[in-house]
Amino acid sequence: MNPCGATTGFFVLGRCDRPAVTACRCGRPVCAEHVDAQGLCPECSGVQGYADPYRPGWARGYRRAHYQRTSYDYGDPVLYDTYHGYDREGFDQGGDSGDDLDVGGDLGDGDGGWDDS
Amino acid sequence: MFWRKTREAIGRFHPAHQRLTLERTVSASSVPGEWAAVLASLSQHEVTVKRRKWRLPSRTTAVLVPIIQVLSEDTAPDGAIGVAADFRGPRAPGKKGPERDLPVGGRVRRLTEWFVLDPWLQVRAELRDGSVLEIRVTDRIRHRKIHRVNARGKHKWKTKKKAVQRIDVKRTLARDAAARRPGTAPPAWIRVRVKDGKRVALNATAKLPRVPEENDQLQAILTVVAELFRWTPPQASGRTA
Numbered sequence: 001m002n003p004c005g006a007t008t009g010f011f012v013l014g015r016c017d018r019p020a021v022t023a024c025r026c027g028r029p030v031c032a033e034h035v036d037a038q039g040l041c042p043e044c045s046g047v048q049g050y051a052d053p054y055r056p057g058w059a060r061g062y063r064r065a066h067y068q069r070t071s072y073d074y075g076d077p078v079l080y081d082t083y084h085g086y087d088r089e090g091f092d093q094g095g096d097s098g099d100d101l102d103v104g105g106d107l108g109d110g111d112g113g114w115d116d117s
Numbered sequence: 118m119f120w121r122k123t124r125e126a127i128g129r130f131h132p133a134h135q136r137l138t139l140e141r142t143v144s145a146s147s148v149p150g151e152w153a154a155v156l157a158s159l160s161q162h163e164v165t166v167k168r169r170k171w172r173l174p175s176r177t178t179a180v181l182v183p184i185i186q187v188l189s190e191d192t193a194p195d196g197a198i199g200v201a202a203d204f205r206g207p208r209a210p211g212k213k214g215p216e217r218d219l220p221v222g223g224r225v226r227r228l229t230e231w232f233v234l235d236p237w238l239q240v241r242a243e244l245r246d247g248s249v250l251e252i253r254v255t256d257r258i259r260h261r262k263i264h265r266v267n268a269r270g271k272h273k274w275k276t277k278k279k280a281v282q283r284i285d286v287k288r289t290l291a292r293d294a295a296a297r298r299p300g301t302a303p304p305a306w307i308r309v310r311v312k313d314g315k316r317v318a319l320n321a322t323a324k325l326p327r328v329p330e331e332n333d334q335l336q337a338i339l340t341v342v343a344e345l346f347r348w349t350p351p352q353a354s355g356r357t358a
Contacts, residue, residue: 010190011342012246013351053178054160056153059186069336070343076301079347086351 004031005090006042010059010066013086028090034060043087126165131158137204138162138171143181146199146241149189156182174204179331180238184338188242188250196243207235207258219261226272227264232257247291250345254338255283256328282325284338288345290317299347307344319345 004016005028020029024041036045036057046061064083071080127138133155137143147155159182162173181202188198203209216231238254258280265273290296296317303309306325312318321344329337 008190009245010187011346012191012244012248014245053182053186054156058183059190062183062187063190066336066339066343070340073340074301074303074343074347076299076347078300079343082350 002029004034005029006031006034006060007063007087007090010063013083015090041090120168123166123168123171127171130162131155134158134162137173137177137202138166141174141204141206142202144201146197148195148197149192150194152185152189152198156185175331176202176204176237176334180334180338183335184238184240184252187339188240188244191244191250192242193245196245197241198243199241201239203235203237207233207256209235224267225263225265227262229262231260233260246349247294248349249289250342251285251287251289252338252342253285255285257281257283280328282328282337284321284323284325284341286321286341286345288319290319290349292316294349296348297350303344303347307341309344311348319348321345 002020004018004020006016008014008016016031016034018031018033021032022035022039023029024035024039024044026041026044028041028043030041034042034057036042038045040048042057042060043064045057046064048061052058064087067080067083071077127135130138131154133143133145137159145155159173159177166172181200185198185200192198212233212235214232214234216229219228219230221228233256235256235258236253237256238252240250240252242250244250258278261277263275263277265275267273292315294317296311296319303321307321307323310320310322312320321341323337323341325337328334
């Protein structure tokens with residue numbers, strides 16, 4: 001089974017274990033619940049705008065911006081790095097090599113890879 | 118009857134949405150699925166209701182809805198989210214405290230002071246990690262009415278007010294869960310207290326020197342909430358649902 005790589009929760013981070021049905025453009029496998037109408041994962045969908053708070057899943061798109069801003073407010077880069085590292089594990093399908101950041105995604109090619117999210 | 122169709126449309130709203138529209142308050146405790154129904158109902162408000170009197174309070178869209186969305190992400194499907202919101206404003210009955218006279222001198226004849234406490238948002242959520250999160254946001258407005266007489270015997274009254282905001286957040290951890298002090302201290306405007314016991318309770322209190330603009334209000338609340346989650350960082354790896 002190819003598990004969904006979406007990060008769940010906002011403050012209490014978790015991992016979605018549902019079977020993936022597609023892959024986002026960033027390379028992350030996503031399940032039916034976490035994929036949006038354009039086939040994007042919550043993070044990539046959030047980059048496109050999270051202005052409408054009534055939209056289901058709005059918080060998933062807002063999450064990264066929140067961690068970034070709060071990390072700045074606290075002067076605590078660890079806060080954002082912890083979230084970032086945790087979220088990046090969603091690319092790792094094996095679950096036993098969580099530090100391998102090269103799994104999935106089009107990193108480093110400068111055309112909208114994961115770091116742009 | 119005027120606005121008959123609008124009244125009928127409001128009658129079809131979710132009960133919590135109806136109260137928010139007509140009474141500008143809401144008090145309910147439900148599971149995330151039920152709150153999703155409330156949000157779906159609220160999302161139709163703008164296109165359905167045009168009457169100014171029945172407009173949604175601006176803090177609904179700016180604060181209440183995002184807070185519910187955020188907590189719904191962290192709550193198990195059967196976990197309860199309780200919300201008590203009062204958007205009637207600081208002039209609503211019962212919020213004004215007693216007046217008192219302050220000592221005066223010179224041309225000031227009388228100086229009267231009173232405070233208005235407006236606890237406009239209280240939220241309680243049972244999170245999926247077993248902890249319970251409580252948020253309370255209170256606006257505190259100081260009013261002063263000054264009566265002075267100038268050199269020509271002319272009487273003048275002037276009223277001043279100053280608003281501050283207090284954000285109290287409490288997180289009671291699950292039984293046997295431990296808290297670890299984060300590497301960096303929170304900003305000076307956030308004070309944290311830890312109470313040990315069978316269940317560790319983390320309290321964060323923020324006193325803001327002014328009430329934030331509506332666009333900044335949500336982030337101000339979430340920034341205070343975030344402090345309590347720095348004490349329990351997420352698992353480094355592994356799929357934990």
